[in-house]
Amino acid sequence: MKRIFSLALGLGLMLPTMASADDLRADANAVFKPIPSVVPAVKDNAVTHEKVELGKMLFFDPRLSRSQIISCNSCHNLGTGGVDAGPTSIGHGWQKGPRRAPTVLNSVFNIAQFWDGRAEDLKAQAKGPVQASVEMNNTPANVVATLSAMPGYVDAFKKAFPREKEPITFDNFAKAIEAFEATLITPAARFDQFLEGSETAFDEAEKKGLRLFMDKGCAACHNGINVGGNGYYPFGVIQKPGAEILPLGDKGRFAVSKTASDEYVFRAAPLRNVALRAPYFHSGQVWSLEQAVAVMGDSQLGEKLTDEDTKLIVAFLKTLTGEQPRVEMPILPVRTKDVPKPE
């Protein structure tokens, strides 16, 4: 009897914790999804090995910018979480862009691209910065001329687009970059391990942080596979942050939709690997995750988070750092005298 009683008592003491961990996992799985360990399929663009290899070369090739010193990787640096040092990017002629570079990592899972979602997918996105006068400042015609003048690219485009008569086009340039970017996913974060049932992935603080993240309302916007990146919301839904964080001149999605209700609306930031990506927000003016969480509490939840709660939420956010893609620097095609010169 005594023994059975002890056992029952023991179980009774253990059950609440176990039940709460399981509840937490069940609740989390209803809101989030793990990053897969395989490269996802992309709409209208089969991800082949040849396309990925070509896209990798294009991603790292500064000769696709007018100055020939800026590549995709300059602002979406794979060594630093897929972003640059910020606050906003520096482009052609040392011009400063209006917004922080968004990360390229896991961007294939976003609902649309750019802070305001103005590109529907990565192949549309890839055509933007290369032409933007404050970024790479090139033209589609000059990109095609540059690529066509290097036999290494002529071969690589033929292999990547084997059924096309003239494989070197600006569309195919964008498709190859999209294919490479689809491989830039970061699986196996501790958060993914927790979602998938690991008992050891999270410590107590991280569990409390996840619970707070859901219960306080953060997960209302930051949910799904990318813990954000899948919907549009006003920045300052409760209280607008100061103009240093939310510059008045940048009305976000309003510029895309021309709809009054879209003023200061942005895509919810995807929070995967967020600990690698200071400074925060589209203005890149907040240099610590603690401050970023506090700003979100004020502006989106209308709640001054305690230091303790902030700390716990930050502890949870740090579990979102996944395996970073391991990429071998591509050896780029040799320039010929017919490649347009840098300007």
Add this chain to the structure above:
Amino acid sequence: MKRIFSLALGLGLMLPTMASADDLRADANAVFKPIPSVVPAVKDNAVTHEKVELGKMLFFDPRLSRSQIISCNSCHNLGTGGVDAGPTSIGHGWQKGPRRAPTVLNSVFNIAQFWDGRAEDLKAQAKGPVQASVEMNNTPANVVATLSAMPGYVDAFKKAFPREKEPITFDNFAKAIEAFEATLITPAARFDQFLEGSETAFDEAEKKGLRLFMDKGCAACHNGINVGGNGYYPFGVIQKPGAEILPLGDKGRFAVSKTASDEYVFRAAPLRNVALRAPYFHSGQVWSLEQAVAVMGDSQLGEKLTDEDTKLIVAFLKTLTGEQPRVEMPILPVRTKDVPKPE
């Protein structure tokens, strides 16, 4: 008798070619040396795995520049022969440097570093661009502060310099970069295979090109393991090229030695992988190897090379392209809020 006669005749016909190939190889081996397949030792700086890994991170980290967007790899791009697109590099604030970036590949074999040899080795060289106001525009103190604020670097310096109490110093920063750069060698060029006895490495044109390269006098300056990079010579020893190629304001080694005879003296360009590195010369104003060879004929040899000879010499120069180093992009230490901000 008839048969023996035929055999003798056959041998007679074959022998001159065989002998000439062997003579060519013997002559070449008296002047040049193959690139080794192992990383060479470096003076006063043991090349350890830990130092190389640290040096690789430093080489790729743009946060070591004042703007935090320029890394060593920006101008010494490992994907394009260890140089940038030229003519001269663009640095902090979009300033243009006075000379073309020299290649980092095989630079460990040069007699000294920079076009004028003003740095005696790679650890001395590594301290230059990071401080130059037209390049990375940083200070040693700010570099040390930046590195010290990232736990990932604190650990990596401890591992690379295990016996030192304060491993993060500007000297050690330079030593780690030197150790990484010592690994950036390009063995197994067809030229190396020829030197080492391969019968199939060179075709007839390439053999003729090598013979011309030695007989015309090119090898008087461009010799040794790097086919150059090991001595100083006046540019325009016979006839000065035009000011677009040899700008009058840049007197080369004269600025280092203050000796009148060093006016317009430069280190002979190392020609390993030269086919990957247009545009040519310290001014970066010559966009084809054919034109570069012709300029050298006029200015250094006082001889107008025929188109045919130029073509053969270029065919030989293309055999100097070796195996390019395969480098995995390092995942860089995470910035903390204590890292100095970009300026």
